[in-house]
Amino acid sequence: MKDYNDTMTPEQARQFRDDVLSIVSQIPPGRVTTYGIIAVWAGWPSHARMVGHTLRYTPEAHNLPCHRVVNKDGRTAPGWLQHRLLLQDEGVHFRPNGNVDMTMHLWKPDFP
DNA sequence: TGCTTGACAGAAG
DNA sequence: CCTTCTGCCAAGC
Numbered sequence: 001m002k003d004y005n006d007t008m009t010p011e012q013a014r015q016f017r018d019d020v021l022s023i024v025s026q027i028p029p030g031r032v033t034t035y036g037i038i039a040v041w042a043g044w045p046s047h048a049r050m051v052g053h054t055l056r057y058t059p060e061a062h063n064l065p066c067h068r069v070v071n072k073d074g075r076t077a078p079g080w081l082q083h084r085l086l087l088q089d090e091g092v093h094f095r096p097n098g099n100v101d102m103t104m105h106l107w108k109p110d111f112p
Numbered sequence: 113t114g115c116t117t118g119a120c121a122g123a124a125g
Numbered sequence: 126c127c128t129t130c131t132g133c134c135a136a137g138c
Contacts, residue, residue, distance in 0.1 A: 007134080007135080008135080013135085034120085034121090035120050035121085039120085046132085046133055047120095047133080047134070047135085048121060048133080049133065049134065050133095050134070051119085051120080052118075052119035052120065053118075053119075053134095053136080055119060056118090056119050057136095069119075071119080072120075072122085073121095076119085078119070080119065083119085097127095
């Protein structure tokens with residue numbers, strides 16, 4: 001897996017964004033995945049933060065199930081109150097501490 | 113140009 | 126379980 005450790009070219013940034021959106025669009029209802037997993041899968045393991053940034057600031061992402069993306073601990077996005085409700089509507093179970101039960105709902109991309 | 117901010121992750125206490 | 130710290134890196138100012 002590549003990780004060039006220098007700044008992305010605009011083209012790489014575009015590719016990264018497209019990959020992120022593509023992966024998010026494949027998350028099944030009632031399942032969740034993490035920013036880190038998406039970053040790794042997009043081919044930029046150290047760019048977990050950029051996944052969040054992409055979902056937050058890319059309009060197209062708002063048509064996708066981006067609420068099915070949480071952080072590694074199953075915590076919902078700070079400052080996005082509906083996040084938790086949207087997941088609950090899909091039957092996602094939350095633990096007493098307020099986090100998603102990852103052992104039960106974590107989903108990982110699987111295609112060649 | 114340089115410093116600060118995060119929809120993050122991982123380890124440590 | 127929660128807080129703090131370090132590493133990370135594009136964006137904003």
